[in-house]
Amino acid sequence: MTKENAIGVETTVNADVKHEILQLSEIYSLETEYFKKTVDLLSLEHYIEYVFGEENFEIITGGVGEEDRLIDIVTKLQIPEIVVTSFKKCVAELPRKMVGLKLCFGPADVFPTLYVDLLEPWYVAFSFFETLPEIRDSLPILKQRLEESKVCMSLAFSLDKLTNKLLVKTYYPCDRTKKTPHNPLMISLRLSDGLVYQQPKFYRSLSREEIVHVNEKLAHITDRSAEIFSRKYRSVCGYNFENNEVKNLKIYVLRKDSRFNAWVPRNDSIYTTEGNILLRLKRFDDAIHSYTNAIDYYEKDFTAYTNRALCYALIGKHDLAVEDAWNAKALEPNMNFKQSDAYFNFIKDISRISKQLNSAPTAQLYNELGILLFSRGLFLEAKKNFELALKLDSGFAEAYNNLGGACINLGLFSEAFDYCGKAISLDDRTDTTNYIIALNGMGRTKV
The missing domain is CATH 1.25.40.10 (Tetratricopeptide repeat domain)
Incomplete structure (x- = not known):
C-alpha cells in the first residue's frame, strides 16, 4: 500500500470513528454544538477509548508523541494551568511515553484529565512527585498504601473539584496472590494537597450479568452501544468497592490502539507488562512474581510463561x-x-x-x-x-x-x-x- 493510499484509508477510518462517536452521544442526548466542536478538535489517528457512565460519556484520545497536540487542545479548552504545567513537566522528564486526554460530556461536573503511561518502577514516579509541591507531601502516605507494589503503570493529571487544586491519580496492578472478594486487575489512588484519598478505584472485567446486577441503566447503555459498534472490543470496568458492593461503575471500551493490531486477540495483561519492566531491570524474583500473577489472571499467557522461564533460568x-x-x-x-x-x-x-x-x-x-x-x-x-x-x-x-x-x-x-x-x-x-x-x-x- 502506498503512503497516499494509507492516508486515504486512515482518513476514512477517522470519519467512521467520528460518526460512531456522534451516534454514541445520542444515547446521552449530547447533540450540542459544543460537543461536536470539541470532537472536531480531537486526534483520532492513534488511540481511542470510550468511557460509559450512568450519566456521562467520556472520550480518551492520544498516542505516543502526541503531547504537543494534546497540549494544544487543552489550551483551546482553557484547562487549568496547574494541570497542563504538571503534565508538561512529566513528559519533559519522561519522554517518548504514551499520552492521553480524557474529556467528559454530560451533566456531572468532571474536569478533563491528561494521562501518561509511565510503565516505570515506583522510584521513578516518587522522584517526579518530589518536583510537584502540590503532591510532594502525599508521598509518605502513598508509599504506605502501595505496600509491595513494584511498578507504576500510569499517571493522570486533573483538578480536584472539591478544592480546585491539582489532582494526580496513580495506577498499578493489584497483587493477585492476596485474594480479595472482588479480585481486581488494577488499582488507582488519588493524590491531592498532601493527602491520599481513602477510597481507591478498582478495575477489572465484568460480565454483562454482573453489570446488570450492579447498574441496570448502565447495562442498557452498553447494549445500545453494542448495536452501534461493528464488532466487539476489549473492555474493563472501573468502580469503587464499599461494604462488599460495586459502586460508581463505569465501562471503559478500548476502541483503537495503533500500537497493536486490533484485529488480533491479545491475551497478555498488565501483569505481563509489569513483569517485562522488571525483567528489563534484572529484578528477576520480582518479575517472576508478576508473571505468576499474569498466569493466575490468564492461564494461557504465552509471554508470561516464556519470560518466567527465562527468569527461572537466570536465577538457577x-x-x-x-x-x-x-x-x-x-x-x-x-x-x-x-x-x-x-x-x-x-x-x-x-x-x-x-x-x-x-x-x-x-x-x-x-x-x-x-x-x-x-x-x-x-x-x-x-x-x-x-x-x-x-x-x-x-x-x-x-x-x-x-x-x-x-x-x-x-x-x-x-x-x-x-x-x-x-x-x-x-x-x-x-x-x-x-x-x-x-x-x-x-x-x-x-x-
Whole structure:
C-alpha cells in the first residue's frame, strides 16, 4: 500500500470513528454544538477509548508523541494551568511515553484529565512527585498504601473539584496472590494537597450479568452501544468497592490502539507488562512474581510463561525454567512451533550447561553459556560468564573476543578494544571484526 493510499484509508477510518462517536452521544442526548466542536478538535489517528457512565460519556484520545497536540487542545479548552504545567513537566522528564486526554460530556461536573503511561518502577514516579509541591507531601502516605507494589503503570493529571487544586491519580496492578472478594486487575489512588484519598478505584472485567446486577441503566447503555459498534472490543470496568458492593461503575471500551493490531486477540495483561519492566531491570524474583500473577489472571499467557522461564533460568531454578518453557510450547499463539521449540531448547541448554557448571566448572562451559545468552541479547549476563571463563583460563583467546563482543553491545568500546586486542595477541587467527567495531566505537564516543 502506498503512503497516499494509507492516508486515504486512515482518513476514512477517522470519519467512521467520528460518526460512531456522534451516534454514541445520542444515547446521552449530547447533540450540542459544543460537543461536536470539541470532537472536531480531537486526534483520532492513534488511540481511542470510550468511557460509559450512568450519566456521562467520556472520550480518551492520544498516542505516543502526541503531547504537543494534546497540549494544544487543552489550551483551546482553557484547562487549568496547574494541570497542563504538571503534565508538561512529566513528559519533559519522561519522554517518548504514551499520552492521553480524557474529556467528559454530560451533566456531572468532571474536569478533563491528561494521562501518561509511565510503565516505570515506583522510584521513578516518587522522584517526579518530589518536583510537584502540590503532591510532594502525599508521598509518605502513598508509599504506605502501595505496600509491595513494584511498578507504576500510569499517571493522570486533573483538578480536584472539591478544592480546585491539582489532582494526580496513580495506577498499578493489584497483587493477585492476596485474594480479595472482588479480585481486581488494577488499582488507582488519588493524590491531592498532601493527602491520599481513602477510597481507591478498582478495575477489572465484568460480565454483562454482573453489570446488570450492579447498574441496570448502565447495562442498557452498553447494549445500545453494542448495536452501534461493528464488532466487539476489549473492555474493563472501573468502580469503587464499599461494604462488599460495586459502586460508581463505569465501562471503559478500548476502541483503537495503533500500537497493536486490533484485529488480533491479545491475551497478555498488565501483569505481563509489569513483569517485562522488571525483567528489563534484572529484578528477576520480582518479575517472576508478576508473571505468576499474569498466569493466575490468564492461564494461557504465552509471554508470561516464556519470560518466567527465562527468569527461572537466570536465577538457577532450572527445573522450573524447563517446565515453563515446555508449557509455553503448547500455548504459542501464532502456532509457530519452530520458534517456540527453539526457545524451549534455549532454556533447556541453559539448564544443562548450568548443571554441568555446578558439578564441574570449566572455562569452556562458561564460554558456551555466555554464547548462548549472547544469542538472545542478554549481553550483561553473557559478559559475566565470559569473565568467569577467563578467571579459569586467562589464555582463552575466544573468551576474550566474546567478552569484547558483549562489551560492544553494552557500549563499552574501550574495554572491548582491550579485550579484542588481547584475543588477537593470544591467537593471531582470531577474527578481527570485533576489534575493528570497538576501535570505530571509541572514535565515535570521543567525537
